Structures are given as structure tokens and as C-alpha cells.
Amino acid sequence: MNTRWYKHPRTILLIIAATVTAFTLIAEIGFGLPEMWAIILYSIAIVVGGIYPARSAWVELRNGSPSINTLHIAAVIGAIYLGLWGEAAGLVVIFSLGELMESYASDKARNAIRALVELAPSEATVIRNGRQMRILTEQVEIRDIVLVRPGEKIPVDGVVTKGSTTVDQASITGESIPVSKQLGDEVFASTLNERGALEIEVTKLAQDTTLAQIIKLVEGAQMKKGKGQRFSEKFGAIYTPAMFVLAIIVAIVPPLFFGQPFDEWLYRALVVLVVSCSCGLVLSVPVAVVTGIGTAARSGVMVKGGIYIESAGSTQVVAFDKTGTLTVGKPSVTDLVTVSDLSNKQLLEIAGALEKQSEHPLADAIMEETLNKKITIPDVEEFDSLTGRGAKGKINGNNYYIGNPRLFNELKVNINKDHVMQIEKLQGQGKTVMLLGTANEVLGMIAVADRPKENAKQAIQSLKEAGVKKVVMLTGDNRLTGEAIGKELGVDEVRAELLPEDKINAVKELQKQYGQVAMVGDGVNDAPALAQADVGIAMGVQGTDVALETADIALMQDNLDQLVYTLKLSKKTVSKIDQNIAISLAIVAFLVVTALIGVMPLTLGLIINEGSALIIIANAMFLRRYQWKKEGIRTKNNASDIPLTNVE
Template structure:
């Protein structure tokens, strides 16, 4: 025994009710400080002094198999056929006993019939009865309690066949639910199996094969053509194309060379490369994705919170109603006791909210799993539902709608200054700036092999430009607003500035307080996918798209028209983007903001749904965004919106369908039109159809 935080992988957990039972049982174990079930990811997190055997036994009491992660027990030993198919075997055994008893009853062997039917009830309903009695002791009136009371009641009035069939149907429903839910969860299990467990390393000049757990940061891996990359790292030798679909969802391979980052679980397609490891196995991008998706699948959506509250009131009310139906007509109207007790028992079964309680979580599990498989991380059901009702989306320009790597397009010197001298001064100033436009000027100077003088007293002027002293003269570089503030006459280059801006370029002026030295234009290439993505967003139901940028009005207008956004807001400082999001929320209601997840963090946090793009390998953006697009592929945004809308529809369909089935069967019970068998079968069909409906979300494709 040791004090730790242990995660247990669970299997056989078919509903939120049994998850709550496992959580409560484990919480009551001596030394356990806290136990938390993640129903979506199907795991249990236990904090405190943990005895693994006791935790496993408590889970088994609910028919759930628990396996500690990272604990060397029997997790690597394959399950026997009986262990792997325990629920199916129990259901099958109960069915065989029922059929044998029923046939013997037809032949006149009543004692043998009753004996076999009782055995069928005990074998098929033992797990349900144990959970139901535990729930009664804790005053937790879940579906196991309702089913247990109903079967005991049927047993008491001699309805052996009905009692046995109710047990079989309920057991079958649980078995099918476990099977279909496990299929929905397989997207995460598939992620967990993507990365290889071993890698070839160079140590002391020799090639050795090691488990990934033994690999340290700065170790160098050899990755041959066709091999999967085992760890995150940086290429230090060689070049190749890498299939990054497992991480980013990109269908096309990406060319990689020395200095480029690569991720665990991606595939080296061509040349042999050597990769220096930058992260331990538990910190890789893939590991973070798995962790975030598991957390997301366990978070409760608003619809699920409604269902939980509804069920807590609904179940006790139904028990009272069933008692009244069973007792009032015989007591006050002289009706036959057995008939009305039978109807009361049928009402208990009809009222079992099996389908209802899984209607939301199974849809969330399916949608988040599908998104993760296609390079989109959705942080929980809340954000999935929020994205499903959006009418407007704001998008930052730089790095989102554009490539984010601007280049110099025009240099227009003035007042007798040469182009080379102009570039020398402007690059000397801008090399101390972190702005992408500044980087473009420095790159141009490097390409022209200009030796840059030192710039002293450099300072950035937020939202306007920068200043510094070069060769004893104080220069300024920035947008026209900066020179208007300096009261410098820019009349002589005004027409050139307007022309450049109308072409969609960003014009920056270089000068002193007294005179203008010239203007330099920089343009950021619009992504090829941007126009297509905006069009597909409208097809997905987004009414308004708004571009936010720090560019001037003319440049912003040119880019907005080229891409096809409905509106734009220009000349925005970082704090202005937050104000713009607030204004758009007042105008359109809920707003999503799409940006790079770092520079746009305040605006993303202010929006209802913050979407960060191109965040593979960017831990900060992965953690802060509500939705993260792993690749620099804006077409994944329409896919996310379509998936979110489909999920909202799916949840509503499931809730209406499950409630409708329950209400219909309860209406049929009172006049005696619905038997115990009909009601039990309806419960099975409803639960299975709800899960199958939710699994349709796994089929939604980014390319359609």
C-alpha cells in the first residue's frame, strides 16, 4: 500500500448510474480521500492510501472491471474468454435456463419450471439486485433499484415467466450498452496505441533498442523510413516527409528537415532521420491529447446536468406513483389486487431512465472521439454544445486567415535616401522587435546581405511601431498614426501609402520627427484554405463571419473582400480585440473567437468559445483553448461546427426519444394495454437505439 493518485481503467461500465455506484463504493474504502469517475473516458481516479485489490473488488461488485494504470499487476495478461465475455455468458445462461423452464412448463412439469425460472432470475439479476439493494441503503433510487423492486414484486405474485424475461431483457440491455459504449470509446484507445513502445537510440556510439519509458531528454533516436516516431523531438540529422495525421489530422505528409519539430506517433515516410528527444513519454503532444480528450469526455454538458437533476426527482416520484397505482384501485374501488400490483410493477420498469441517463454522455463521447481522431480537440461537452448554437464567428487575421509569415513587397525611399540605406536603418530597428512584420524586414535585409548597424535606446510603441537611435540619429518606424502623433509631414508619400493599402499590403513609414525617409510595404499571404473555410462555415449555418486585425482600414478591406468575410474590424490593439468581441456578443449573442491561442489569449478567453489554430506542440495553447485545431488548417473549423450542431441535434433526439418511449409505455400501462414483457422490451430497445443514434456522430467526415 502507498499514498498516491492512481488512475484505474474501467471496462463493463454501461451507465452513469453504475459509475456513481462504483465512485461511492470506492470513496467509502478506508484511507481513500477522494474517488472520481470519468464516465466518458471510462476511468477512475483514486487519491489517498490505495489498496488496489480492494478498489478492484468494489468495482467488481457493480460488474465493472478495474485495472490500475502504471501498476505492474496483471494488466499485460490477456483476458480469458470467460473474463472477456462475462456479461454475455450471464445473459446467455439466464436465457437458456428460462427456455428450459418454459418448455418444461408446457410439458406439465411445474416444479421443474419454477425451479429453472428462479435460477434464471437469480443468475441474470444477481448483479442488478446487489446494486439495487446498495442503492436503497444509500437512498439512491437509480434504475437498479426500480428493476429490483419490480422483479421482487413479480416474483411475489407468481409471475415467474414475466420476472425471468424482465431480468433477461435488462441484462441484455446492459450487455449491448457496454458493447456499443466501448465502441464509442475506442477512438481514445486507438490514440493510446498509436505511439510505438520502443525506439532505436544512439548511446556511446552504439545503436540500442529501449522502451520509451527509459528514454531521456536529449537522447538521439534513429528513425528509419516507414517507422513511427516514438517521442517528440527535433531533427538533428537528415530530412524526410512525415505523415502527421495522428496528431494534426492532415492527410498530406509534411516536409521536415534539420531543426524541425516532430511528434510521437507520426510516421517517417522517406529518408532516415535522427531526432533529439525534447519531451519524456508522459509529456509528449500525443500524451497531452489523450489526457485532454479523456478529461473532456468526462465533463458534464448542460444537457447532462439537466438529466441528472431530472432523474433525482423523477425516480422517487415514479416509485410513489407505482405504489398508488398498485394500492388505490383495490382499496377504494374494489379492483383485483393482482391486476393492479402487476400494473404498478410494469410502471416501475417503464420508468427506468436507462436510455435517458446515457442520452447525453454517449453523444458527447462519440463526438469528442471523432473530433480527436481528425485533429480537433474539444475540451468538453459544454464547449461542444456552445459551438453547436453559434451564429457568428470572429477570426484573427494574422496566422489564422493568413499564413502568418509576411514578406517585404515594396521599398519606396524618399528625400535622397537609397533603397539599401533605407533597409539598413529599418532592419537595424526592427531586429529587436518580436512583431511578425518586423521579422519580415529583417529577413529581407539578411537575404540582401546587409550588415546592420547597432540600434540604441530601442523601444516598442504598442499598436503603432518602434523607435531607436542608429548612428546617433533617432528614427521611428511604424504606421501613419505614429507619424501623425509625431506631427511629421507625410503628405509626399500619402498616395503611395493609399495605393499599397488598397492592394492589401501593410505600409510602414520610416523617418525622424522632422522628415520622412520612405515607406516599406509588407504583405502576409492569405491561406489557400481561408476562402473555402469561410464559405463552408456559412454552409454549416454560421450567419456572420468577422475578421479582426491591427491592419489599417484599406488593407483590412482588401483582405476581407478577397477571403469573403461578412465584416471586419481594423486598426485594433490587443485590448481593442477584447472590446470587439464584447461588442459582437451584444450584437449576435454567443461568439467564437479563432486565433493562435497565445497572442489572442485575452480575446479567446472573452469569447463564448475560444478556438486556437495550429497548436500541435504548443502546450500553452493546448491548455488554454476551449477548442484546439492541431493543424494550420482552417477547414477543420467548419467540420467542428457541423459536428457540434449534429451533437446538439443528437442529444435532443435521444432525450425526446427516451422520454417519449417512457411516457408512451406508462400511458399504456394504466388501462392494462402494456405487459411487463412489453415494457421491458421497450426499455431494451430504447437504450440500444439511443446508443446507436449517438454513434452516428463517429461517421461525420471533415471532407464532406
């Protein structure tokens, strides 16, 4: 971590320079301090306060890239030439104060990183050879057993080997509701153990935990520059030399060609140099980007650089992977249809008994449904798995079959017209239909599907209200399933039966047609499409190393509301960047024009100039208010409940 702004030697030198300048000014005006002593004291202030700006200006000149520091030093030298020692000292103090404000703004914007670092406990209780010992977290080794008592923070990532509890995971995922943890569950460093004692087997060293990766990502994000930052740098490369040329023209042309007083026009040239040293212009982009990234990090959203927060803010199309992103990601029972004297309960009892020994994913859906409905499953005899078709077994002395329609066709069971219509209706909704019956008749149907997430429809609507022009679903599923899910959720377009390379081509087509495209997926299977998109967003990636590495933006919760928050915050950040640039350019234009016509005094111009930096900083800091409402995580009623505060 860098030295905090108030501990930096530059701050100490500024305090000395400001004190000497103020003392000299008071002594000169109030007590008639001799001019020679005043010059000596002002010189001390100039030297002490100008060490860092002069050093920076010298390096810039050597590298052939003059900047605002160079303009500043040139203005100070010009003021000294005109004998304006007090003004020269004032220039040094006020400009250095502006740089101090920049450091303070950056420090505040990076508080999220420091807060993350301070989350993890520095010590851990390890059980080795049957003995408990307290050691530094950095000394904990993989496969060590760590004891975490109630009320303590978990020091490392690991898996629960003993005990059960609830854990507050807000520091990693942003979710407010504590999560139940028991044998075999994964836990993360910095999260809070609330109730029971846990023994945890360490799976990652302290420097490799999910928290450590998040800190590295947020720190690295500040090095990746977006279009706004690149514009600022390109503009500065032209702007600074142009101001030098303008100042030289102002100082030389009127005296040389029009017989004007040299000192008067040199003074105007100095004012041009001073007011063109715009701290606000320098700060306009980076302070907004860093504040946006820090604000996102505190809400469980990891943005890997300014380029990605700007891209997300300009998104025209959002493309979703279906499975695990818009849907739960595992099949569940959606319909129970009896076509006999059996009740739904009896249908589930027989199906559960047959599927209890099956390893098919659809069997898991039926077993979960029996568990949810608290169904008592009878014993099954003579069980046999019929590969690719279903299963059979004897229950209470009767033989039963469960499987796809093909199985019952092979058994030559009569599937009447009404049954066929019901099957086709369910399949048309994107559901897989299993039949339950005997060798003579169909007794019932069970439909299974991957359900949409409960807030998916609302989130898609909220994206459209936030300015996204089109929402597209990309899936490898068959067209019937894809279109059924898409229609239910309200997406604008469904592209189905896609291989990974097809998803890349789909993203390319959307980019060509609409411009900026965001791709949302799990960060692993969708890696090619995530890479092709202008911004790749991975959802629910706590503990998933690959997803953290491949995505441009990583949402630590598997929650679509967090995606809506991310795009809204990104749009707000882009808006703040545009506002800051416009404000800075307007102030600079006003100051330069008034300097050229001779109505702007040197000191007042400098004060207004530095004041513009305060406006820019304050405007960017408003982004810190746009936090994701933790209590709004489970909102499901309407689009107005999107968990984002203060969004206009």
C-alpha cells in the same frame, strides 16, 4: 483503460442467466418441467443475472438517489410476488442485456482513445555512447538521441539533429500530405517516418508527448458535462421518484377506492415500472456526446468536454483574432511599383542587397520574395542601418536608400503628387509601404502586408452557411489594416486597435447582444478572450502545450477548414442529442399510457423499452460517419467543397 465490455464479469453472468432462463422455458413448454424445478431454475437465473443491478440499486437507495436500476429491481420483486417467475427472470435478462448494449456503445464510442494509445510504438532505438540499443519508450530520457529508420513510427517528441525525410503527421494533425522534416524541425510521437533515416533529440518524456496530452484530454472530456447531460440528470432526479409514486398509486388506489382486483392493478403497476426503466432515456445524451468527441479526435480536433461540443453547436457569433488565425502571421511582399527606369527585378535586387543585413521583420519579407523570384543579390558596401527609418548602402558604386516615407522627407527628396496618391492607396489597403531611391529621387515602392490565409474567405462564407449569424474580427492592428483585411475576407464587423482587455470586453458585448460566442485564436496571446468566450478554440496547436491547456477546443492543424468541420460536427451532435431525447420521451410516454390502460403486456413492454435503446445508440453512432475528408484539406474553390462528409 477500463475492462472491455465482453470481458466483464457482468457479461459472463448475463450469459449464464440467459442460458438458464432459455433452458427452463424450453423444458417447461416442451417437456413439461415440474413447476417446482422451473421456479428453482428461474430463481438461479434471477440471482445470477441480478447481482450487479441489485448492488447498484442498493447503493442508490442508500445514497437517496434511486434510478432505473431501482425501478428494475422493484419490478422483479413485484413479478415474483405475483408468481410470475418466468417473467421475473426475463426482466433480469433483458434489462441486463440493455445495460450490456450501453457498455458496448460506450466502448465503441471510446475506440478513438484506444486507437490513439496504440499509435505510439512501445520500443525505441536509442544511441548511447556510440551504441544502438532497443529499449522501452517509457525508458527514453530527455536529450537521448533516438534513431528512426524509414517506415518506422517516431516513438517520442523531439527535434531532428541528423537526416531529412518526409513524415506522415495524420495521427496528430489530421493532414494527409506528408511534411518535409530536416535539421532543427520538430517531430511528434506516433507519426510515420516515410523515406530517410533520422536522428532525433528527445524533448519530452513518453508520458508528456503531444499524443499523451491528446489522450488525457479526450479521456477527461467525458467527465465534463454539457447542458444536455445536466438536463438528463436533473430530469432523472424527478422522473424516477415520479414513476415510483405513479406505480404505487396504480397498485393501491383502484383496489382501495373502487373495489378493483388487487393482482390485476399490481400487474399494471409492474408494467409501469418496467416500461419507465428507459435505457434509451439514460443513453440519449452521453452516447451522442462521447461519439461526437471521439469522432472529432480521430479528425485532429480535441474537445475537452460535452459542455464545449454543445456550446460550439449552439454558436451564434464567431470572433477571430486576425494575426496567425485569419492571416498567415508574417509579412510578405504584396506590390512592387517602379516609378523610374528600373524593372521589378532590378528593384528587388537593390532592395535585397540593402535588406540582407537588416534585422527588421519587413526585411525578412523582402528576402523571402527575392528567394521566391530567384533573384541574385549584389554585394553592398558601406551599409548602415537607420533606426526607425530604414537602411542605406552603396551598390555598384551608387548610394541607395530604403525605408519609410519619413526617411525620404528627411533627405528632402521630392515625393510628387502621384507618388503620394500611390502611397496612400496602398496604405488604405492595410499595407506598409517602403520607398527605394537615391538621395535625389524615388525609384520605386515596395508594399508589405500580412496576407490572409488562402482558404480564409471561403471558410468564413461556409460558417455563415452553417448557421453562424455573425463573424467578427478582433485585432490589435490599426483600423486601416484591420478594415482592409476584413473587407477582403467578408467579415461582418472589424474591431481594431484592441488590447487584450479590450478583446475581453468585445466578447462580453457580443455575448450580451447575440448569445453564444466562439473565440478563435492561437491559444496563447488570446487566452483572456478565449476564457471569456462560451467556447475558446485554438488553431494549429500541435506541440504547443499552452494552447492545449487554455483552449476548450484545440484544432491540431492550422487550417480554417478544420474549424468549419468542428462547428458543423458540433451542430450535428447537438441535433442528435435533441433527437435522442425526443425519441426516448415519446416511447416512454406511449409505453406508460398503454400500461395504465392495461393493453401493454409486461414482456412486450420490456422488449419495446430495450429496443428504444438500440434506436438511440444507432442514431448517435451515425456521428461516426462525419469524418473530416483528409483529401479535402487544400480545397480552395468554393463553399461546397468544405471537407465534411454526409452533413445535411
